[in-house]
Amino acid sequence: xxLLSIKNLSVTFSTDEAQINAVRGISLDIQAxxxxxxxxxxxxxxxxxxxxxMGLLPANGQAQGxxxxxxxxxxxxxxxxLNKIRGKDIGMIxxxxxxxxxxxxxxxxxLTEVLEIHQQMIRKxxxxxxxxxxxxxxxxQAEERFNSYPHELSGGMRQRVVIAMALLCxxxxxxxxxxTTALDVTVQTEIIRLLKEIHEIQKTSIVLITHDLPLVAGxxxxxxxxxxxxxxxxxxxxxxxxxxxxxxxxxxxxxxxxTLKTTSTEKNQKKGRLxxxxxxxxxxxxxxxxxxxxxxxxFVRSGEYVNKQCLNEIPELKQYNSGQQIACFKExxxx
Numbered sequence: 001x002x003l004l005s006i007k008n009l010s011v012t013f014s015t016d017e018a019q020i021n022a023v024r025g026i027s028l029d030i031q032a033x034x035x036x037x038x039x040x041x042x043x044x045x046x047x048x049x050x051x052x053x054m055g056l057l058p059a060n061g062q063a064q065g066x067x068x069x070x071x072x073x074x075x076x077x078x079x080x081x082l083n084k085i086r087g088k089d090i091g092m093i094x095x096x097x098x099x100x101x102x103x104x105x106x107x108x109x110x111l112t113e114v115l116e117i118h119q120q121m122i123r124k125x126x127x128x129x130x131x132x133x134x135x136x137x138x139x140x141q142a143e144e145r146f147n148s149y150p151h152e153l154s155g156g157m158r159q160r161v162v163i164a165m166a167l168l169c170x171x172x173x174x175x176x177x178x179x180t181t182a183l184d185v186t187v188q189t190e191i192i193r194l195l196k197e198i199h200e201i202q203k204t205s206i207v208l209i210t211h212d213l214p215l216v217a218g219x220x221x222x223x224x225x226x227x228x229x230x231x232x233x234x235x236x237x238x239x240x241x242x243x244x245x246x247x248x249x250x251x252x253x254x255x256x257x258x259t260l261k262t263t264s265t266e267k268n269q270k271k272g273r274l275x276x277x278x279x280x281x282x283x284x285x286x287x288x289x290x291x292x293x294x295x296x297x298x299f300v301r302s303g304e305y306v307n308k309q310c311l312n313e314i315p316e317l318k319q320y321n322s323g324q325q326i327a328c329f330k331e332x333x334x335x
Contacts, residue, residue, distance in 0.1 A: 009065035091166030228292035235324035
């Protein structure tokens with residue numbers, strides 16, 4: 001049985017203009033001890049999948065489908081049910097630590113409060129464990145930082161505190177939502193190394209949501225690529241980096257300055273050139289008919305491959321080989 005099972009999940013938002021379909025019928029399983037990356041441009045629906053899972057959608061958001069965690073149905077459950085899971089069994093690392101941390105509370109109190117609520121610990125024991133967790137995420141002078149306010153810490157240190165908070169109850173699953181976005185490259189590497197260390201020591205399952213495909217290369221077991229609310233490709237790290245089939249995945253790799261691919265992309269990069277993805281992600285209020293990527297697809301734009309299905313039908317995610325799935329009419333035909 002999968003640790004987390006998502007089936008036919010859709011997330012919509014009601015606005016004054018129209019209904020926005022942010023996530024459009026995705027299915028995904030995450031195994032115990034697995035590290036999975038969800039990648040794609042802003043607006044792909046990556047974060048909304050897991051906000052729905054955690055019961056964190058705004059008031060105008062609605063989720064439909066099925067989500068099971070350890071066999072327990074958790075989608076759209078009341079707060080009193082989700083509060084027993086959030087923080088204890090599932091930890092979440094948010095994109096901006098300044099919004100995840102209470103600016104009016106000392107770091108230590110924000111950590112001990114989690115242990116007192118979820119583990120029913122007395123303050124003295126919770127304090128000892130919280131300081132040990134701060135040391136575990138490599139915060140120097142942990143005893144002093146324990147009494148600091150969030151604004152007294154650097155961005156990298158605040159993110160480490162948020163990671164420490166997610167680790168406090170030794171959850172089975174950690175969801176890291178763009179945990180390195182606001183950090184410089186050196187700190188990004190340190191945070192990714194820390195997540196890998198946590199996985200190796202505690203065997204925690206991790207979902208890493210990011211737009212930076214190469215950042216996850218040395219960390220993840222599998223990669224899911226999303227576009228316009230749908231999964232367009234899924235496979236192992238080697239499948240995605242060396243055998244990517246979907247035109248969008250290929251375009252993401254070609255647009256990256258740190259790609260691992262050994263194709264003509266690398267030759268271009270050696271000359272200092274990077275490819276950009278033509279066009280812009282689609283407006284969720286006005287999604288194109290057919291495959292959402294077809295207006296930007298290099299094969300369609302060049303005329304190399306034009307299929308009426310691309311323009312009129314939505315491709316299903318189908319098995320390409322033992323570990324790789326693709327939603328592309330061109331690859332369905334070739335496969």
